[in-house]
Amino acid sequence: MIETQRAYEINSKAISAADGMLRFLNNNL
Incomplete structure (x- = not known):
């Protein structure tokens, strides 16, 4: 679950x- 959260982040x-x-x-074009 932590791995999924980290990947999502x-x-x-x-x-x-x-x-x-x-x-x-x-904005610059």
Whole structure:
């Protein structure tokens, strides 16, 4: 259960990081 939670947490951080990058690119274009 802890492993699943950790994987979910890492996945969420990766998604938010990618989302932030996309917003940054959209704002600068």
